[in-house]
Amino acid sequence: MTAFSRFTPLAASLPASVPFVGPEAIERQRGLAVRARIGANESGFGPAPSVLAAIADKAGEIWKYNDPENHALKAALAAHLGLKPENFAIGEGIDDLLGLIVRLVIEPGMPVATSLGAYPTFNFHVNGFGGRLVTAPYRDDREDLDALLDLVRREDAPLVYFANPDNPMGSWWDAGSIVAFARALPSTTLLILDEAYSETAPAGSIPATDALIDLPNVIRMRTFSKAYGLAGARVGYGVGTPGTVGAFDKIRNHFGMPRLSTEAALAALADQAYLSEVVGRIKAARDRIATVATANGLTPLPSATNFVAIDTGRDGVFARAIVDGLMEHGVFIRMPGVAPLNRCIRVSAGLPEDIDLFEEALPKVLAHLR
Amino acid sequence: MTAFSRFTPLAASLPASVPFVGPEAIERQRGLAVRARIGANESGFGPAPSVLAAIADKAGEIWKYNDPENHALKAALAAHLGLKPENFAIGEGIDDLLGLIVRLVIEPGMPVATSLGAYPTFNFHVNGFGGRLVTAPYRDDREDLDALLDLVRREDAPLVYFANPDNPMGSWWDAGSIVAFARALPSTTLLILDEAYSETAPAGSIPATDALIDLPNVIRMRTFSKAYGLAGARVGYGVGTPGTVGAFDKIRNHFGMPRLSTEAALAALADQAYLSEVVGRIKAARDRIATVATANGLTPLPSATNFVAIDTGRDGVFARAIVDGLMEHGVFIRMPGVAPLNRCIRVSAGLPEDIDLFEEALPKVLAHLR
Structure with a gap:
């Protein structure tokens, strides 16, 4: 046993859990490279100059x-x-x-x-x-x-x-x-x-x-x-x-x-001017993500955020398969963890080239699954 | 009462204490500007290029x-x-x-x-x-x-x-x-x-x-x-x-x-080469701080760190007066908080121009106190 023997009972009872696995860990574990980082609701538009x-x-x-x-x-x-x-x-x-x-x-x-x-x-x-x-x-x-x-x-x-x-x-x-x-x-x-x-x-x-x-x-x-x-x-x-x-x-x-x-x-x-500009770009990206979802027979949910939850019409197993399948193409997204929310996938707003990769990969992943 | 009423008894019992007051707060409270920042054991030599x-x-x-x-x-x-x-x-x-x-x-x-x-x-x-x-x-x-x-x-x-x-x-x-x-x-x-x-x-x-x-x-x-x-x-x-x-x-x-x-x-x-260089400069600064202390009738303690504790030969009240007095000259230093350690002041290694300011101010402060 390599751990100290006298942690509090509460500490000893806790799992060594991570709420979210980072894209870097996924890259290491699966030997894949992230090409579109649109899973953590970061802003690919970056901060202001x-x-x-x-x-x-x-x-x-x-x-x-x-x-x-x-x-x-x-x-x-x-x-x-x-x-x-x-x-x-x-x-x-x-x-x-x-x-x-x-x-x-x-x-x-x-x-x-x-x-x-x-x-x-x-x-x-x-x-x-x-x-x-x-x-x-x-x-x-x-x-x-x-x-x-x-x-x-x-x-x-x-x-x-x-x-x-x-x-x-x-x-x-x-x-x-x-x-x-x-x-x-x-x-x-x-x-x-x-x-x-x-x-x-x-x-x-x-x-x-x-x-x-x-x-x-x-x-x-x-x-x-x-x-x-x-x-x-x-x-x-x-x-x-x-x-x-x-x-x-x-x-x-x-x-x-x-x-x-x-x-x-x-x-x-x-720099509120930059913020306004980015918010406009986020809204445009949301719209495009929704369009891609619809074109693939999925249902985008309305969004007030910098991401879009997309209803796959199936269950968490299916959504997980999409998430994992997209990563095979270098597209990093995430999904809710609990039913019934986990029928959805979650795609963050990103640069046009990021959404291009999502648009390109999604039909391939869905075709493979169907 | 503007605070939430149901913090845990432990939380409610705690003071809103800060272990160390930052130099910025001292500047604001006393309307003084720090010219030599040699109190928090930071490294004025900065990081490597x-x-x-x-x-x-x-x-x-x-x-x-x-x-x-x-x-x-x-x-x-x-x-x-x-x-x-x-x-x-x-x-x-x-x-x-x-x-x-x-x-x-x-x-x-x-x-x-x-x-x-x-x-x-x-x-x-x-x-x-x-x-x-x-x-x-x-x-x-x-x-x-x-x-x-x-x-x-x-x-x-x-x-x-x-x-x-x-x-x-x-x-x-x-x-x-x-x-x-x-x-x-x-x-x-x-x-x-x-x-x-x-x-x-x-x-x-x-x-x-x-x-x-x-x-x-x-x-x-x-x-x-x-x-x-x-x-x-x-x-x-x-x-x-x-x-x-x-x-x-x-x-x-x-x-x-x-x-x-x-x-x-x-x-x-x-960049271990830079680290070695800085360690050399820290040692030189320590030696110079010790020399200044001795020249002013104080006793520098040997140091294995990036600062020097200087025994003032008096008590915590006297040491505090030196710390406060140096700040009047823009020289920010600190001191131990508990007797008998608080007979000392603590001066961090810094750039030659920082130690110059310390050297210049210390005799004035001591003369004023004596």
Whole structure:
């Protein structure tokens, strides 16, 4: 036995699981090269040229720790969103903040509410702290607000996760329904409102910046990983009341933010013209992915995100065969993990040449399977 | 009240403490500008030109998540140190890995052994998981191996922290004593051997790479933040048996490593010639800091690190006055936090112009105080 013998019972009970296998691991395992990287909802359009200029300009400062208070980024976000710096917590991606929230709220055995098939990394953190996941199924491929509210009340859950727009389905709710849901929650239930895909959502679907800012039991999550094209930088943030987001300071890795990532995020935030341009290109890519799906007899679902979920009309085994088959052609995509969502495949918006490869490979894969 | 009402009792009990105040916060609070940044044991010599070239070369890939398995970096470290990739865990600095280890081993109330006045960020994580710190005093400004061993046995502590070389005193032990200590520990006690400053340590003070690799109850910690000049990149790693370091996979933020940081670390590791050059410059800076201290009637302690602890001959109040006084001149340094170590100030190796500023300001500050 090569492991230390006295990990906590909880730690010893956990699997060495990875929520998502990276494309690099798939390449290594299968001896294949990714030619179209359209599976992780990254942005192949990349960050703004102004962001790359900022990185080049600041690279020489990488010997310095980043400001542990993240003052500049909080101030910039506050100015951008019309809030105060103390309304923000900065983390190494939303994933980091999700883990910290679970740690702040959940003791072993406590119920945590989410939708069946929603973001697996959140579930990973809940399991990692010994929480007990309780789930409401999706309804018409959307997270079910009414069912989640019932579930929270029935279980007296101290924590509920809800993504708008949703990953992996790309679906969304109108802002009014979100606000009503948040306000209907018990004050003893903390809502994580994951808005990672807010930049690509249609008008009317994202609550106003100040719509929920008075609620101590709501933390909204945003990221620079999606439309801003900075997944590799690892910059996410939470928005909430000063008392609630301030709790992160009790436990976070204060010197955890990379210096160049922070500079990249500052530059990205300052270049809203580029963001608008990219959002337009994402919408065009979504349309093209939908067209390819339809042409192949599959059904694209409406999307408010930078990806399209495509209903294969069959089951998870069939969808998995498509995912694996596309990878044989160098096209890396993913799929939902849980039925009935896993009848779908999930294709991220990408450059025209990426979608060309998808368009070329999909009929071959389907012909082989049929 | 603006905070969520149902954080765990442990979370609610924690202060919103920061182990170290960053120089940027001091600048903001005191309205002063840092001219010599020689307080955080960063490397003002910066990373290798080859590292900056790698960052420039790879910046355009920042839209991609990093490989969550950190395959390339683990393989490079394995080749460099003559071990296997599965002997390594990668984290966002040693600080990140310290938090994860405490989480894996400590339940509320469990004793954790360290030296009184040793690394505060480790203590921060222990408190954050409800551990109970038990301490052995330094002896002759070194961490006391015998006392730590007694303490571990007396308390049946599942976790002990030991840094070699030591921060904040700069002292060190010979490799043989370290190995004997590690082998004398109960197998039910996990040793964190923090070797953040290993690159600048004298010959004979760092155990051979494979000297402890058979022990499941030892994790050695290394970093790219110090001699490699990449504090802002946040790349640290743990070395141990596959079973022990593999436990991090159960709970870590798998997609937490920044992409450019990983590229920077790979390039830094490949440029050992630059590292040697910097280590030489660090030693020269240490000598000069010691000379300045002596010229001002203070006593520099021997150092195996990239900083020098300087005994002021007085107490913590006096040392604090020097630290604050130097900042009035734009010279940012730090000091140990606990008596009797806090009779010292701590000055990081830096560029000749940084030490010039220290040399210029110190006599003025001392004259003002005397």
